[in-house]
Amino acid sequence: MTALTALVRRDVRVALRVGGGALIGVLFFLTVVVLMPFAVGPDLALLKKLGPAILWLGALLASLLTLDRLFTADHDDGSLDLIVMSRTPLELACAAKALAHWLAVGLPLVAAAPILGLLLNLDAVATGAVALTLFAGTPALTFTGMIGGALAVVLRRGGLLLSVLVLPLSIPVLIFGVAASNAAVSGPSPFGTPFSILCALSLASLVIGPFAAASSLRHGLD
Amino acid sequence: MTLIDLANPSRFLTLAGRILPWLVAITALVLAIGLYKSAVAPDDYQQGATVKIMFIHVPNAWLSMFVWGVMSIAALGTLVWRHPLADVAAKTAAPIGAAFTFLALLTGSLWGRPMWGTYWEWDARLTSVLILFLMYLGLMALWRAVEDPSRAARAAAVLTLVGSVNIPIIKFSVDWWNTLHQPASVIRMGGSTLDRAFLIPLVVMAIGFTLLFLTLHIAAMRNEILRRRVRTLQMLQASKSAA
Numbered sequence: 001m002t003a004l005t006a007l008v009r010r011d012v013r014v015a016l017r018v019g020g021g022a023l024i025g026v027l028f029f030l031t032v033v034v035l036m037p038f039a040v041g042p043d044l045a046l047l048k049k050l051g052p053a054i055l056w057l058g059a060l061l062a063s064l065l066t067l068d069r070l071f072t073a074d075h076d077d078g079s080l081d082l083i084v085m086s087r088t089p090l091e092l093a094c095a096a097k098a099l100a101h102w103l104a105v106g107l108p109l110v111a112a113a114p115i116l117g118l119l120l121n122l123d124a125v126a127t128g129a130v131a132l133t134l135f136a137g138t139p140a141l142t143f144t145g146m147i148g149g150a151l152a153v154v155l156r157r158g159g160l161l162l163s164v165l166v167l168p169l170s171i172p173v174l175i176f177g178v179a180a181s182n183a184a185v186s187g188p189s190p191f192g193t194p195f196s197i198l199c200a201l202s203l204a205s206l207v208i209g210p211f212a213a214a215s216s217l218r219h220g221l222d
Numbered sequence: 223m224t225l226i227d228l229a230n231p232s233r234f235l236t237l238a239g240r241i242l243p244w245l246v247a248i249t250a251l252v253l254a255i256g257l258y259k260s261a262v263a264p265d266d267y268q269q270g271a272t273v274k275i276m277f278i279h280v281p282n283a284w285l286s287m288f289v290w291g292v293m294s295i296a297a298l299g300t301l302v303w304r305h306p307l308a309d310v311a312a313k314t315a316a317p318i319g320a321a322f323t324f325l326a327l328l329t330g331s332l333w334g335r336p337m338w339g340t341y342w343e344w345d346a347r348l349t350s351v352l353i354l355f356l357m358y359l360g361l362m363a364l365w366r367a368v369e370d371p372s373r374a375a376r377a378a379a380v381l382t383l384v385g386s387v388n389i390p391i392i393k394f395s396v397d398w399w400n401t402l403h404q405p406a407s408v409i410r411m412g413g414s415t416l417d418r419a420f421l422i423p424l425v426v427m428a429i430g431f432t433l434l435f436l437t438l439h440i441a442a443m444r445n446e447i448l449r450r451r452v453r454t455l456q457m458l459q460a461s462k463s464a465a
Binding site for chain 1: 301353356357359360361363364367368373376377380381383384385387388391
């Protein structure tokens with residue numbers, strides 16, 4: 001347990017320091033959201049309607065693009081080999097790394113969502129709903145994306161291919177995240193149903209992600 | 223002859239050479255019967271002749287999921303049993319599965335135009351099959367991205383197993399969500415809702431297309447093994463001439 005806490009603490013610290021790039025995710029999120037009004041026009045009513053979808057899409061892309069560093073940075077400096085060889089089960093180590101990644105990258109995205117909501121003319125209810133669904137849904141993005149992060153170690157030059165492989169897996173999260181946000185804002189349909197499915201997706205990916213990532217790391221490294 | 227005997231590629235090649243001509247003949251026969259039966263099947267009282275698209279569409283859609291199932295078993299073969307032919311099976315199945323999925327989408331959209339009034343609808347089953355198609359393409363890209371086939375095989379195997387989560391979602395999407403696509407009618411509790419005049423051609427076509435997949439898959443596996451041998455020989459020759 002201490003080894004895992006140490007791993008989480010180390011990863012968060014590395015991500016927040018110079019060269020870690022945790023806050024670049026938030027900056028990217030901001031840029032994507034700012035780009036949207038240029039693309040669809042500064043119509044406030046339209047932006048209000050599209051707001052939850054834009055925020056979700058931005059968060060999805062931001063968390064996806066930071067994921068390829070999850071294992072490759074450790075692979076480059078050799079610490080990944082130590083983690084694989086250590087007595088801690090690799091699945092748990094992967095889960096710890098993903099948790100640290102979510103704390104350093106996912107949580108700032110959730111925190112930034114209400115501020116960006118102002119730019120998109122979202123009211124308090126919609127902003128709260130988007131922040132809540134992002135809080136429940138971003139772990140699923142991190143833990144399924146982790147599989148792609150592990151594949152990046154095998155591929156070396158993953159980049160674009162990684163996004164192609166991981167994006168289809170994150171479609172259900174996107175669907176239910178946006179559905180829950182929209183239900184809270186306008187819909188006659190209840191907020192609870194899609195939100196529960198979103199939580200279920202997060203919990204399921206919490207189980208599947210570490211095992212798949214650990215197995216592809218174990219097979220990819222030797 | 224058990225599965226482990228086929229671990230030797232040469233033995234697989236001889237077996238494939240012996241089976242393939244028969245398989246081709248049976249496939250052609252069943253498909254011919256199926257096509258004839260579909261051609262003489264009566265028109266639907268509502269849909270007219272367009273109902274016959276179903277005889278092509280349903281087998282393709284069923285194979286799009288079946289091939290991913292085959293690839294998942296092959297992925298288990300790569301990761302768990304370390305069967306030497308499993309990665310050949312997985313690699314060669316992907317393009318065939320992608321083709322079946324594409325045909326299912328294409329025939330479905332051709333049928334949708336006169337029936338639903340649109341080529342495409344963002345309906346749960348259509349969307350999940352489209353995701354399946356994207357995953358097939360991603361998997362093929364992954365196979366091409368890694369040079370060493372055994373490394374590529376293990377990476378692709380993990381991804382195939384993760385992607386297999388999508389298969390039950392596709393299968394039950396029409397039951398879970400109330401969608402435009404009609405719910406399951408051939409295999410369901412309380413028997414098929416299809417009339418025998420439509421059911422028999424459909425079943426024959428489904429068997430025919432499954433046989434077609436088997437034929438194409440075994441032939442593609444044979445080609446892949448030969449291709450790997452040629453590559454090894456070329457590398458040997460290159461290293462010899464370099465020395």
